[in-house]
Amino acid sequence: MRRKFDPFRQSTGGWIFHCDADAFYAACHMAEQSYLHDRPLAVAGDAKTRHGIIVTANYIARKFGIKTGMNLNSARQLCPQLTVITPDKALYRRYSEDLHKIFRQYTSLIEPLSLDEAWLDMTESLALGQDPRPVAKELQDRVRKDVGITVSIGISINKMLAKQVSDWSKPSGLTVLTGGEVRSRLWNRPMLELFGCGPATSHKMAEIGIEDIGDLAQWPLSDILHQWGHHGLQLYLRAWGKDWTPVSSPSIADRRSVSAEHTTAADLSAVEDVWPWLQLCAQEVAERLRQLDLVGYRVGIKWRTPNFVTHNRQMMSHRPLNSADTIYWYARKLWNTANCPVRLVGISVSVLETPSRQLRFWDN
Ligand SMILES: [Mg+2]
Structure with a gap:
């Protein structure tokens, strides 16, 4: 399906779910082997060399301060009892297929972002007036029972807002942001949290006084356009919760x-x-x-x-x-x-x- 730009469209008219598995690689290993359940666990690039880097850590390991991107030596210093596993792509693919199989039971309009992340357009089955939480909870339960891992779900009126809120309460998070809550719940968040805003931009914006998303939304648009051009406009629209891109399965072409x-x-x-x-x-x-x-x-x-x-x-x-x-x-x-x-x-x-x-x- 080709993406069509429609400037008058603000949302699909229904709820969009952004589903994202929690600590996916680590979760797959934990689902496979029960002895890993209560241990700090990390999946690392190459556990044998000193160059090994942490690709994912489970939530127990994260309590020790272990983060994605850290090298193995520093991780072991923080947590000597850390269990380290090398990545098993075939395993992740299998879990990813099972996860997407469940997504497909809820809608046919799915846009995958990665092995463990996808947008689901729920317009067919859920009207905006309906509470999306029971369906989302059921999806989460099904993933937990059938796949053995957990997903966090962000729900909103468009893709960008749904992705924005899906990690607000990880793991097993469920966050709904309505169109009317953009001011009250999005604007107090730091600029760096805005989807598409990198550290360089947020740093430059902070220098002129744009600290949080609300500051950007209320900044004179002409200034933003002057300094950041198209990218600035994109961020400005996102700060207002505007996103017109439909959920579409990208074709190979x-x-x-x-x-x-x-x-x-x-x-x-x-x-x-x-x-x-x-x-x-x-x-x-x-x-x-x-x-x-x-x-x-x-x-x-x-x-x-x-x-x-x-x-x-x-x-x-x-x-x-x-x-x-x-x-x-x-x-x-x-x-x-x-x-x-x-x-x-x-x-x-x-x-x-x-x-x-x-x-x-x-x-x-
Ligand atoms: Mg994930």
Whole structure:
């Protein structure tokens, strides 16, 4: 389904759910093995090397201060009894399929964001006048019983607001924000919480006195446009709770690239510290390409310096790419021309096509 922009549309006229599994990778392992239930658990890039980084930590580990992006050494210092497991993509895929199977029992209009996150357009089954909580609770119960993990759900009148509120009360959170509550419940939140507002923008906005979302909403629009252009307008509209994008399953034809990126907990200052992050991104991109049944011909890397300057490099491959190893090989090659320190690393693969079309090409 193609996205159509309709400036007069403010919402679908129904409730939008943003469903997001809690500590998904860790939760899958806990659901598999009951002995993990009451232990601090982390899933880390490569547990054997000192470069291992925490991909996800369960809520028990988080109480010790363990966070995504932390390196394994620091995590072990905070919590010596931490159980560390290496990622098992096949396991996550299986749980993700089960989770999405349950989503599909509630609506046919689903836009997946990642393995464990999706928007559900509930317009067909729930009118705006109806309380969406019982249905959401039932969905949560079903996921808990049938899949063995928990999801948090944000509910609102459009996609952006639903995503905005889904992590307000994690884990197993259920938050409803009506259109009329934007002023009273969204405006007192810090700018950084606004979907699409990064640390660089929030920092610059704070300098001129825009501290929370309400400040932005009430700031003269001409000033915002002057300083931040289109991005500023987008944030301004979001601060007012305006979002017109419909929930739509993106078709493969619409997809231009597949990418993954990670913000690191601390700045990476050595060139080789970046390698495991590139490896992780390469694995995630390869996984996504496999799910979508696509191959690509161009690899790009992206990195951001501590002063928030973003750099990009890319190169073409004459052979179709979809394996993590090959994508990582290109990324490493590109990374050799880059330099530290960095705080964000990403990889994208573009110039996509389906392997079947490629076969046809060879047939010709
Ligand atoms: Mg999640």
